[in-house]
Amino acid sequence: MKILVCISNVPDTTTKVKFKEGDSLFDDSGVQWIINPWDELALTRAMELKEDAGNSVNEICVIHVGGASADATLRKALAIGADKAVRIDACPADAYHVAGQIAEYLKENPFDIIFSGIESSDYNGSSVGAMIAEFMDYPGISSVTSVNLDDDDIQVNRAIPGGKQVLKTETPFVAVVQKGIAKEPRIPSMRGIMMARKKPLEVKPAVELEVLTESIKFELPPAKGACKMIDSESAEQLVELLRNEAKVL
Amino acid sequence: MNFEFTEEQLMIRDAARDFAQRELLPGVIERDEKAIYPTEQVKKLGELGFLGMLVGLDYDGGGMDTISYVLAMEEISKIDSSVSVIMSVNNSLVCWGVEKYGTEEQKQKYLKPMARGEKIGAFLLSEPEAGSDATSQRTTAVDMGDHYLVNGTKNWITSGKSASTYIVIAQTHPELKHRGINALIVEADSEGISVGPHENKMGMRASDTHSVMFNNVKVPKENLLGEEGFGFKFAMKSLEGGRIGIASQALGIASGAYELALKYAQERKTFGKEIIKHQAIAFKLADMATEIEAARFFCLKAAWLKDQGKPYGQASAMAKLYAAETAMKVTTEAVQIHGGYGYVKEYHVERLMRDAKLTQIYEGTSEIQKIVISRGLVD
């Protein structure tokens, strides 16, 4: 059984966000790039499944649609333990474009399970996984919190408001995963880091695809107001401020 | 000259940082206060390959260069030097010596499990009467034909209790003075070895420092490291590399304290403004940042020389001297910047200050580094 993990290359979560070209483009100068946190958890779960002798998972591939600047991120995924990395050489335009590229790859290179993160921590698109399922006509399951394989019988849990749903499905399928899919991301081992260099990182040309949306402008949220400290004894003053100044009561 | 790190070196630095934040930071204050040995943390450090990162891949190590080692030591020491000293001794004093001078059998038997982090190594040079003056070894290893018979006491041994493999420096031919000294690999559970109580230390309280007593301990002849009489030279060579580890530890202690102080100075307000806006505090931070950067260059230069196969003894002595002095100074200032809060455990800087003191003492005191450096000037 083979697992494909979709990897988005995102700015480190502590990055100070700035825009350029009339606020139409993200200014990536000096930005530290990391594996999208949800994708990193998906990769961790994929690794756990591969290490578990109770199923037939034997290969993990990571895939990314983007430029060469993401290669360091892909090599980190290889250091964590993926067997192979594929980069579709394109400037990712929107979710449709990214999902379309990955679907093209899947048509030639079938996988049994496709993991995608519930969103990327940069553009928050939340759509790539579902679109891949649609392009491929595979079952697509969203908000996945666990994937278990018992002798290749697949059981998937989803988070739903106030509880969870347990599902069965057949391969191939797409799981759009969220928090809970793995406990915490794996730290690459020293050996893993040394081995990463020897693992394949394939670069594939992109296919022509229509871009359906165009980004016009970004806006940052308004700056946070100053913090007001209120004496712990003065509950009345707090209520007064909440009612008349913040107008939330 | 190239000041860029490779992608792998950065990956190792990040892995060490993530490990330190995730696995070492929780509980570090309690482990220090109650002197609890970091069993779980050292096990995980071994699983990730940090304990044998400098050992070649053929012997189950990480096959990393010394630059990567400096980066990893710095990150781990920012948070917990009790853990980084175990890593430093295992990597640069014990594994290094066995890999460099050991026989193939010794490497298979002793190096591999240490490189995998399954077993911990300790380096037994110091004695109650032989610290800076390491030539005056009183521990004896008498040649009995097919084995050595070891008697004596070693002091201040890092990982003295938790280690399974000891490298013991002992005198075999007193008449030859330091040329009669041997280095032996000794299994810690050999008959006749006893370990003294845990030293109740000022800093790095969670690492286990013990005296180790040898009473008629039989050590097979095949456990001799290098040639007969090579022991003292072996110890000095090991320490040359060890000092890069301790210098990087000192660097990490300094930069850990600096990062905390920089953050605090931007949050704490007095007289209506953040204390970093008072020039006296801002200039302290400027000095700290500058000295840390200089210490980092010293460490990286020594590591680079070692990786290039060039002589690095002088550079590692300078790195250790400068980084240790910087650590002491920077941590003291970090406490000062924190004011009263710096004097309590919760804010971490007082621990870093206590830890810093040790870097001026072990693996050659600052005074001894000056002897090494000054001798090197006229060689």
Ligand SMILES: Cc1cc2nc3c(=O)[nH]c(=O)nc-3n(C[C@H](O)[C@H](O)[C@H](O)COP(=O)(O)OP(=O)(O)OC[C@H]3O[C@@H](n4cnc5c(N)ncnc54)[C@H](O)[C@@H]3O)c2cc1C
């Ligand atoms: C926590 C801890 C862990 C340690 N771990 C290990 C270990 O794992 N293995 C090991 O073998 N050892 C270890 N040591 C021992 C350490 O290396 C020695 O303590 C150190 O070398 C100093 O020796 P000493 O304590 O005997 O001091 P001394 O040599 O007695 O020095 C006392 C003072 O005199 C100064 N001095 C000495 N000679 C001269 C000189 N010629 N010129 C100028 N000044 C001089 C010293 O700098 C120092 O200030 C450890 C020590 C500690 C505290």
